[in-house]
Amino acid sequence: MATNKIELHIVTPDREFFTAEVDALSFKTTEGFIGVLYDHIPLITTLTSGKAVFKNDKDTFEAVLHNGFAEIGEEKVTILTDAAEWADEIDMDRALSARQRAEKKLEEMTHHDEKHKEEVVIQAQASLLRALARIEIAQARQDK
Amino acid sequence: MASMRDIKRRKNSIQSTQQITKAMKLVATAKLQKAKVQAVKTRPYFHKMHGTITSILAQSGQVNHKYLDDREGKHNTYIVVTSNRGLAGGYNNNVCKMVVNHREEGEDASVIAVGRKGRDLLKRRGFNIIESYNEMVDMPEYGDAAKIGTEVLKRYVSGEIDHVYIAYTAFESTLNQEAKLIKLLPLDLDDFAEEKPDEEHLESGINYEPSVEEVLDSIIPQYVNSIIFGALKESIASEHGARMTAMDSATSNASDMIDKLTLQYNRARQASITQELSEIVGGAEALK
Known part of the structure; x- marks a missing residue:
């Protein structure tokens, strides 16, 4: 088994977040969660805010x-x-207040004029998703 | 010959200017170190992004996509990255010159200015400034780049603008920065064709989820954002580099001038002493 490792690179605009060899990983795409093992079919897919898990031997990393x-x-x-x-690294309080802000924004939607409505909704939904993903994973960590 | 007092006054004034330029050089050097590290850190993201797009485009061949067709229109928009502050040698001017030289006859050019200097310079040259962002210049973050990117894409998709260029200063080394103008939209297939995509990709058909179009829809905006982000980071490093070089030569010019003035001052002093002496001697002679 030891030879069948996946070379994983995670890069963000400001840093090389994670570079390692792993046995398996899973993350959330726009189509749902996906798990990747060695010798996966070549695939390009888009991500959405969500939990990602990397497994290497006995270690598990969550991000x-x-x-x-x-x-x-x-x-x-x-x-x-x-x-x-x-x-x-997640700041639970910040994520919670971000969730509140986003939810409030979505509730108040009716007051906005039509022109900006769509834009505001998309923005609020995106920040809600981000907050929810953060809260989920931080909660899971606390419960452990 | 100027009087001793004039020379002295001039020397003092140059000396205080020199102190300022020296201090500015030190500040720029310190800031440069930080900016340089950050500029280098954005490169891996950009390279990976470029590589992926190259392989997708090589794979999918001639896809028709809204970000890829070249439209005939003459509405060009330039994103111009400059600094908020001057005293950086030719830094701002070089970037603006690129834009001015690129403008063609009959082109309807508009400018999205990042940085106050570029906005003012181009406004004077008669460009239409549609948007200006000044606060983000000193500490650019990815969110800032994404804001500009979203704005540009929105205008591009709506048909308001046909081509988008970005003018910035590439950071080559501390002593060498080069103003550059690159085309952002539509994506030029030739830019990607030059590089050979990974062989691994070519032999195995790649799958796309949800679909090629949707993947491109999501990747190209990210690609645009990453170019803008990289340009912002490179520019800020270049700004500090340019300022450091400019202030270094200003400081050494001031030293040269001070040396020259010191020499003049001493000559004037000697001349006045000689004159005084000869007057006294002359006076004494006359009394005999």
Whole structure:
């Protein structure tokens, strides 16, 4: 088994977030969660905000990735993402208040004029998704 | 010959200017170190992005996509990255010159200015400034780049503009920065064709989820944002580099001038002493 490792690169605009060899990984695409093992079919797919898990031997790493895309090859996976955070980097309070703000914005939608409505909704939904993904993974970590 | 007092005054004034330029050089050097590291950090993201797009386009061949067709129109928009502050040698001027030289007869050019200097310079040259962002210049973040990118794409998709260029200064080294103008939209297939895509990709058919079009829809805006982000980061590093070089030569010019003035001052002093002496001697002679 030891030879069948996937070379994983996760890159964000401001840093090379994670570079390692892993046995398996899973992350959330716009079509739903996807799991990748060695010798996966080549695939390019787009990401949405959500949990990502990397497994290497007995270690498990959890992180949140926000948008971007992944290029999956047989033995190499490259994920380019707008932002990435490890579970322990997440600021729970900030995520909670971001969720509140986004929910409030969506509720108040009716007051906005039609022209900007769509834009505001998209923005609020995106930040809600980000907040939810952060909260989910931070919660799971706390419960452990 | 100027009087001793004039020379002295001039020397003092140059000396205080020199102190300022020296201080500015030190500040620019310190800021440059930080900006340089950050500019280098954005490169891997950009290279990976470029590589992926290259392989997608090589694979999918002639796809028809809204970000890829070359429209005939003459509405060109330039994103111009300059600094908010001057005293950086030719830094701002070089970028603006690129834009001015690129403008053609009959072209309807508009400018999205990032940085106050570029906005003012191009406004004077008669460009239509549609948008200006000044606060983000010193500490650009990815969100800032995305804001500009979204704005440009929106205008591009709506047909308001036909071509988008970005003018910025590439950071080659501390002593060498080069103003550049590159085409952002539509994507030029030739730009990608030059590089050989990974062989691995070519032999195995790649799958796309949800579909090629949707993947391109999402990747190209990210690609545009990453170019803008890279340009912002490179420009800020270049700005500090340019300012450092400019202030270094200003400081050494000031030293040269001070040396020259010191020499003049001493000559004037000697001349006045000689004159005084000869007057005294002359006076004494006359009394005999």
